[in-house]
Amino acid sequence: MYWPDIVKFITLVLSRQRFRTIVLWVAIAIGVVAVNLLTALGEGAKSYVLSEFNVLGRNTLITLPGKKETKGGMPPLTGESPRPLTLKDAQAVSRLAGVKAVAPLVLGNIEVSYSGKLREVLMMGSSRSFFDIRHLDVGQGRLLPDLPFNKGESVCVIGNKLSRELFASKPALGEWVRAGDSRFRVIGILKEGGTSFGFDMNDVMIIPVVNAQSLFNKDGLFRMFTEVRSHQELNNIKAKIIALIKERHEGEEDVTVISQDAMLSSVQKILDTLTYAVTGIASISMLVAGILIMNMMIITVSQRTKEIGLLKALGATSATVRLLFLSEAGLIAVVAALSGLLVSHAVLLLANSYFDDIQFHSPWWAQLGSILLAVLLALLFAWLPAQRASSLAPVEALQGKQQKGQA
Amino acid sequence: MIELSHLEKSFQIGDQTVHALDDVSLTIETGEYVAVMGPSGSGKSTLMNILGLLDRANAGQYLLDDINVSDLTEAERTHVRSQKIGFVFQSYHLVSRLTARENIELPMMLSGVPAKQRALAVDEILEKLSLVDRAHHSPNQLSGGQRQRVAIGRAIVMKPSILLADEPTGNLDSTSGAEVTALLESLNAEGITLVVVTHDQAMGDRARRQLRMLDGRLT
Structure with a gap:
């Protein structure tokens, strides 16, 4: 049989038996859509959890005053400490070899006002390096100036939402905002961003650290972020920071230094469980899809036992019959699997444009796996009944017998 | 020419062995018109299937144009079948998704005849069977008589030397039955060997040679 005739025969089967x-x-x-959507759902949940714990970066250490246990959950965000962590400590740490940048952080809630409008915001006092370490950038204007920790300036960078609420559509840059009994000139507006480590970065005001210390009237730092030059040095520098501060605090080890790895290890169990769940979801949906395809193929090919007998009576060899049925199954499986993939991508695109916080992507192995699975199963379960029917004597197949040996 | 000697065929039904063919020897010359008659279960359909290489005998020898087809592999038998034998079935066995024309073309397509040659041969057959205006109809748009004419067209498109018809008029009313019988006889008159299995005494009587079967034996 010529291949154009094979193609014609198959297209006639597919186009005239439309149902x-x-x-x-x-x-x-x-089947393909189920596998891709379910694994995308699982992967989305997993990467959401990961991203929530990923905000620090692998090269960053957090130093907080007081000796704390980090096992079993997040460190408390507020803590009393007998001896505060000071700006001088931060300066000392920034001079350690291997330290790339240090950002002190002072935190407090305060009312800010502009031409009669009053808002309660989260006020952060920090330095230029804070923006680099926390991957923050401005959409308009500029970052805080690169000042020594102990030098202040009456300027601020504000969050996107705060800018809209205080200034509406008016330009905010250059305007003076009152906070407590001080005034700060707006020099930058943060890009629209989500939450960073629990803080809504759209609703903050960032000022130089000494200005914040005088505003809140306290010496101690809430946190100190340290970025190291390379990940290999992380533990080494962690030890150096503890040693340095212990020396500066008269031999008392009263700070806690944590890294992302340490925090991640505490949620590793959750991540492992999520990975197992994703794999489980993918396998189950593949199994269900596989059984669906298997049944459909077996039924539709078995229904054509008579046709197989007829083709053989009319001079088709068993090999020709198998070729016809396999290429038919292969063609429809490839086309259907690809359209299933297309549909899943469309659905995911739609879902991703709807949700901001969580993004769904079907992993490559699920896409490839679902297509291979669909095509291979379709071929296998077209081949089995076609093979059985074509090995029957033509007369038995013509009588529509399903098995050899039945009279 | 068909030469059968001492053919045996038995089926196992439950724990009973049924002898469908019991020591059947038979010679049919090229161009003969033979009717095989007998009650149901007498083995005439089994004989037909073996003659058509659709089934194999358990024992005995079958020479078809001096080829010992009993010894051939299934693929070789398929080839011989497509070149030498045409089938007409009681229930037509047309492929319902194909048009009349495509059904007639099917055996040529399966044995790899080029498309141009197929078109010529099919045109000729449609003309001969007065099916030109029905060529693009699907089988379920055709009457029983027309369906059987399409099936006959399909059986003769490869220009076989033998035409095997199993109750060709069994599903037809008497008028279409007579038309189909006349068509088969005119093909026989052109030289094809015609073997008809039938219950119908009137049809059997028209054949030049009658074979009667009872319990797997020729009588």
């Missing part, structure tokens, strides 16, 4: 074709098509496509 059967559509049912098969939908069954295979649903």
Whole structure:
């Protein structure tokens, strides 16, 4: 048989038995869609959890005053400490070899006002390096100036939402905002961003650290972020920071230094469970899709036992019959699987444009796996009944017998 | 020419062995018109299937144009079948998704005849069977007589030397039955060997040679 004739024969089967074709098509496509959407859901949940714990960066250490246990959860965000962590400590740490940048942080809630409008915001006092370490950038204007920790300036960078609420559509840059009994000139507006480590970065005001210390009237730092030059040095520098501060605090080890790795290890169990869940979801959906495709193929091919007998009576060899049925199954499986993939991508695109915080992506192994699975199963379960029917004597197949040996 | 000697065929039904063919020897010359008659279960359909290489005998020898087809592999038998034998079935066995024309073309397509040659041969057959205006109809748009004419067209498109018809008029009313019988006889008159299995005494009587079967034996 010539291959153009094979193609013609197959397209006639698929185009003139439209109901059967559509049912098969939908069954295979649903299988592929199920696998891709379910794994995307699982992967999305997993990467959401990971990103929540990923905000620090691998090269960053957090130093907080007081000796704390970090096992079993997040460190408390507020803590009393007998001896505060000071700006001088931060300066000393920034001079350690291997330290790339240090950012002190003072935190407090305060009312800010502009031409009669009053807002309660989170006030952060820090330095230029804070923006680098926390990957913050301005959409308009500029960052805080690069001042020594002990030099202040009456300037501020504000969050996106705060800017809109205080200034509406008016330009905010250059305007003076009152906070407590001080006034700060707006020099930058942060880019629209989500939450960073629990803080809504759209609703903050950032000023130089000494200005914040005098505003809140306290010496101690809430946190100190340290970025190291390379990840290998992280533990080494962690020890150096503890030693340095112990020396500066008269031999008392009263700070806690934590790294992202330490925090991640405490949620590693959750991540492992999520990975197992994703794999489980993918396997189950593949199994269900596989059984669906298997049943559809077996039924539709078995229904054509008579046709197989007829083709053989008319001079088709068993090899020709198998070739016809396998190429037919292969063609519909490939087309249906690809359209299923297309549909899952469309659905994911839609979901991703709807949700900001969590992004769904079907991993490459699920995409490849679902297509291979669909095509291989379709071929296998077209081959089995076609093989059985074509090995029957033509007369038995013509009588529509399902098995050898039945009279 | 068909030469059968001492053919045996038995089926196992439950724990009973049924002898469908019991020591059947038979010679049919090229161009003969033979009717095989007998009650149901007498083995005439089994004989037909073996003659058509659709089934194999358990024992005995079958020479078809001096080829011992009993010894051939299934692929070789398929080839011989497509070149030498045409089938007409009681229930037509047309492929319902194909048009009349495509059904007639099917055996040529399966044995790899080029498309141009196929078109010529099919045109000729449509003309001969007065099916030109039905060529693009699907089988379920055709009457029983027309369906059987399409099936006959499909059986003769490869220009076989033998035409095997199993109750060709069994599903037809008497008028279409007579038309189909006349068509088969005119093909026989052109030289094809015609073997008809039938219950119908009237049809059997028209054949030049009648074979009667009872319990797997020729009588």
